[in-house]
Amino acid sequence: MMMTSHPLSEPNHPLPHPGAAKPPTDLLRTDTAILRRPPGLRTHFRASAPLLHVTSGLIPPRGGGWAPSTDRRKKCSSLVLSKLKKLRSMEAKRRIGIVGFGHVGHYLAQKILEEGEKSGLELAFVWNRTMKKMDGVIDPRLQLHRLSEFQTRQVDLIVEVAHPDITRDYGEHFLSAANVMIGSPTVLSDPDIESRLRETATTSGHTLYVPSGALWGGEDIQRMADRGTLKGLRITMTKHPDSLQLKGELAQKNQSVDGRTILYEGPVRGLCPVAPNNVNTMAAACMAAHTLGFDGVIGVLVADPRIPDWHLVDIEVTGTKNKETGQVFSVTTKRCNPAEVGRVTGSATFLSFWSSLLGCTGHGGRVYLC
Incomplete structure (x- = not known):
């Protein structure tokens, strides 16, 4: 009877006999x-x-x-x-869906196409209300014509950079199927929407990511809120009138600005519905300062025609008082963000969004500032 050797056996190193000592x-x-x-x-x-x-x-x-x-x-x-x-x-890359092809959406889609390989990302789709904006820029195979069909693209993360109405209409559907980075967090000023999204995140196990955007020191603010030492937060945003997209009386007031003018000062919850595209930084701050929320964080919106190419963000944080000395802990920061004339988003905020996107993984069913 002819014996055949194992195709992968080594002639100089036969398998040990049954009584041989076993390896550790x-x-x-x-x-x-x-x-x-x-x-x-x-x-x-x-x-x-x-x-x-x-x-x-x-x-x-x-x-x-x-x-x-x-x-x-x-x-x-x-x-x-x-x-x-x-x-x-060779492992599967994270598939990213971009909802919105304005300046931020265009920037993120291009970054994924150019740097996705080394970052473990893959562009799954891009949707925009006006599809023609993607002609000659985004491969037709990556264009999603019906947003309701987003699940056919099997995404890991959906990035909304369009308008608060998108999250209002699709937020729960998105979050049920994938992680979501919400670029228009002003929609969370609606307590019903915030509650439903938090519940969906918990039940689905997916994360609702809130990008810090132009918010400087958001993680520190969140830590203070977690410890119960955050007592006050005031954010002042100053932009050229042409960079503001406002509604109602605020829009009329902005049209007649002749010098530095305070358009609004009060709880951020009252400002978000009339300036949904301009105060996302304030909304992100409200999520970080969860013990104060949209009613406790004070927002100040200023129109200043003297700064056509800058977006200014001043943040004033108030902490606890020293019982022995009466001194109060406080932090004040000023962020000067270069911006093209008439742009809603400052230049440095684009890179901030990209950094946030890279960190959108592994945080479970909750709301997370990134």
Whole structure:
């Protein structure tokens, strides 16, 4: 009877006989334990003796038993790490859907197309109310014509950078299927919408991300709120009248501005509905300062025709009082953000959005400032 050898066996290193000493269990690895096979990968490693030798760095000597080989261990470790690195690079990328193709949406889509490979991102779709804006810029295969069909693109993260109405109409549907980064957090000033989105995040296990945008020190504000030491927050945003997109009486007041003019001063909740595209920084601050919220954070909106190419954000934080000295903890910051004339979004805010997008992963079913 003719015997055939195992196709992957090594003639100089036969498998140990049943009575031979076994290798240390902490060095044993199998192909399924260390080398995961990504979908679509045609080749894989078989759980055979040679693989065991490679992964453990042990060589079975002729007399039975196992003995370590330092040189081989190093070579094999290098081989395994190389294979693992290749396999990781083949793992599925995070698929991103962009809702809105204005200045921010255009910027984010281009960043993903240009830098997505090294960041582990892939553009799944771009939707815009006016599809013609994407002609010649976005591959037709990546254009989503009906927003209600977003689930056909199997996304991991949906980025809304269009208008608060999108989250109002689709927010719960988005969040039920994927993580969501909401670029228009002024919609959360509606307590019913905020409550429903928080509930959907909890039940779905997906995260509702609120980008910090032009908010400087948002994480510190959130930590103070978490500790119960945040007592007051006031945000003043100053822009050229042409950079403001307002509604109602505020819009009329803005049209007659002749010098630096305070258009609004009061709780942020009252400002968001009439300046939905201009005070997202204030809305993000309200989410960070969750103990104060939209009713406790004070927003001041200023129109100033003397600064056509700047967006100014002044933040005043008030903490607790020292019982012995009466001194009050406070922090004041001023952010001067260059901006093109008439633009709603300042230049530095674009990169802030990209940084936020990169961090939108692994935070579970909750609302998270990023």
